[in-house]
Amino acid sequence: MIYRAEVLESRPLTPSAHMIRVEKAPGFAYLPVQFCGLELVTSAGGVEYPMSLASSPTQEFLEFGARLSSSPWKTAFAALRPGDEVEIDGAYGHFVLDTARDAVFVAGGIGITPLKGMADYLTDTQSPRHAVLIYGNRSQDEIAYRKDLDRLEQVNGNFTVLHTLSREPSDSGWTGRRGRIDAALLQDAASRLQDPVYYLCGRGAMVMEVGQALLRLGVSRERIAFEVFRGYS
Numbered sequence: 001m002i003y004r005a006e007v008l009e010s011r012p013l014t015p016s017a018h019m020i021r022v023e024k025a026p027g028f029a030y031l032p033v034q035f036c037g038l039e040l041v042t043s044a045g046g047v048e049y050p051m052s053l054a055s056s057p058t059q060e061f062l063e064f065g066a067r068l069s070s071s072p073w074k075t076a077f078a079a080l081r082p083g084d085e086v087e088i089d090g091a092y093g094h095f096v097l098d099t100a101r102d103a104v105f106v107a108g109g110i111g112i113t114p115l116k117g118m119a120d121y122l123t124d125t126q127s128p129r130h131a132v133l134i135y136g137n138r139s140q141d142e143i144a145y146r147k148d149l150d151r152l153e154q155v156n157g158n159f160t161v162l163h164t165l166s167r168e169p170s171d172s173g174w175t176g177r178r179g180r181i182d183a184a185l186l187q188d189a190a191s192r193l194q195d196p197v198y199y200l201c202g203r204g205a206m207v208m209e210v211g212q213a214l215l216r217l218g219v220s221r222e223r224i225a226f227e228v229f230r231g232y233s
C-alpha cells in the first residue's frame, strides 16, 4: 500500500537521532515489525529510504526513528513538522516477531527501532512471552527511546533491558554495564529465558559480530533473525 500520511509529531530522540509519528491509514496493516519505504521531499528531489517501523501494529500511528547525517534525506527528515506530508510504501520484510517464543533483542544504536516496536507489541498484547533487550550505545546521551524503554520495563514484568555503553566517560556517574555486546552478555540474557529466538538489528558490522558470537555459543541459525541497516558504513 502506498499513501500520503500527515506528520503528527516530530522531535529529537538524542543529539544525533530524530523521530516522527505519522498517520496510519485505515486498512494499513503490518507484522511486528516490518519496514516501509519512506519518501520525503528533499533538496535532491523525492527520495525514498527503507525505514523500520518503530511502532507496533497495536498502535494507532506509525513511528520512525533515524540516526541523523548531512544527507538530503536525513536533513529533510529532521526538518519535518506536524502537518507536513510524507509518502509511506509498505509494509515489507521478514524481520518479524515469533509470538510463540521468548526473545532476546539485540540492538546497536538506532537499530533499536523495530525492536522497540516488538517490545511495544508484546506489552500491548499482554504476551506471556519473556523478552530481554540488550541495547548497546556509545554513551548515555545516545540511548534512543530511553524513557519509553524504562516505561515498558515498568508496565511489562516480562520485559527487561540490559544497557551497555562502549565510550561513556569514566567519570560520568554511569553505574551500568560498559563495553561492547559480547558473549557473556548474550549468555546472561539467554539464561533468563526459555529457548529464545535472537533478533539482531543495527549496522552490518554489529549484526555480523553478534551473529558470529551466537554461532560460537552454539545457537542454531534458525534461532537467529536479523535486520541490517544498509546505508551505514
Ligand SMILES: Cc1cc2nc3c(=O)[nH]c(=O)nc-3n(C[C@H](O)[C@H](O)[C@H](O)COP(=O)(O)OP(=O)(O)OC[C@H]3O[C@@H](n4cnc5c(N)ncnc54)[C@H](O)[C@@H]3O)c2cc1C
Pocket: 035, 048, 049, 050, 051, 052, 053, 065, 066, 067, 068, 069, 070, 071, 072, 073, 074, 110, 113, 114, 227, 228, 229, 230, 231, 232
Ligand atoms: C530494512 C532497513 C531498515 C532501515 N531502518 C532504519 C531505521 O529505522 N533508522 C535509520 O536511521 N536507518 C534505517 N535504515 C538505513 C537507512 O535506510 C539509511 O540507509 C541510513 O540511515 C543511512 O542514510 P544516510 O542518508 O545518513 O547515509 P549517507 O551515508 O549519508 O548516504 C550516502 C549516500 O547513499 C545513499 N543512500 C544511503 N542509504 C541508502 C538507502 N538505504 N537507499 C538508497 N540510497 C541510500 C544516499 O542517498 C547518499 O547519496 C534501514 C535500512 C534498511 C535496509
